Amino acid sequence: MTLSLDNLNSMQIDVLKEIGNIGAGNAATALSKMIAKRIDMDVPKVNILEFRDVAELVGGPETAVVGIYFKVTGDITGSIMFLLDKMSARFLTNLLMSMDESSDQLSEMEISALQEVGNILAGSYLSSLSSLTGLKLVVSVPSLASDMAGAILSVPVILFGQVGDKVMLIETDFIEGSQHVKGNFFLVPDEDSFEILLKSLGVL
Template sequence: MNLDINNLNNILLDVLKELGNIGAGNAATALAQMLNNKVDMDVPQVRLLNFSEVDSLIGGAENPVVGIYFCINGDIVGNIMFILDLESSKNLIEILLNKKKPDYDLNEFEISALSEVGNILASSYINCLAKMTNLNLKTSIPSISIDMAGAILSVPAIQFSYVSDKILFIETEFSENNKSITGNLLLIPDIDSFEILLENLGVS
């Protein structure tokens, strides 16, 4: 199968956008239940990119970010990662913990709260993908890191760049009580798993 992103057809892009829309809706519902308040989530921007393009979209390789990382297991293998810049992560802490935005390094409790949000978002998209493809998909427990974007992205790059350089990039923006958060969800299947996804999405 030719996985040149320039040759992928509009059907696939429409399917991926539908995945983004449904996943975002599920994530907004789950976050609203967690916060016991309404959460608005904009229609996500969904793109299929080369791995090398990602760091420029999240502020450059030296931009400090929070990365929440999961392994995907089951019928496909890969990674999923939720990335927030530090400003967005602190805004999210303010929403989650109903406290003034921290101007210091995040503590263990605050990091745990961010990890739980990453878990909710990742699970929402993976569960949606599983329903759309009838595949058995599972995610690992989250691993969280605060570092420069280049270092954060090196984890999946080292593991999967030798078998696939394609990544599904979902830019997600949500708000609660006029506080907005922008995060990026990265779905990184290996090459064989990408073909399985396409086949089960009816785009083979």
């Protein structure tokens, strides 16, 4: 039987949750260094969900969100997506560029800044995964899209859809001062890579 999220045992799910925790923790540290501010974070939640429930996490399929997407190559292949709601994205760009902008549209400069944040988060996330597993992982340049949550999420969901009927995502909540930046990481290993990943973590 092909290994997929539908038929993992509880031990394997716990291990995946733990790498999610460690990865997100490293990403928060990286973000804190980048903006030179203290960043607190809540314990990340790792969710394994049905397709139809995914968009509800960010307020429904029509909610405006920003997704930053990366391809992963090396010993395993797959992709990573970092998803921010529009308000969190706006808060981050204002923080990074010392502005007080409130427009709905992101300028080219702001898109570039967010891609860079995504880059650093994805990079630190992957490097912690790489040192845990001993696998060589290479991350691509980022691609950013700002649109309806359902449309953006269709990309990782389709990837998960090739192997099963469920999606795994890691929900992180970064806190700076009184502001919350809500972000979601999706780690999507390709079909054969799932097995390699679990083997390298010693749970298969």
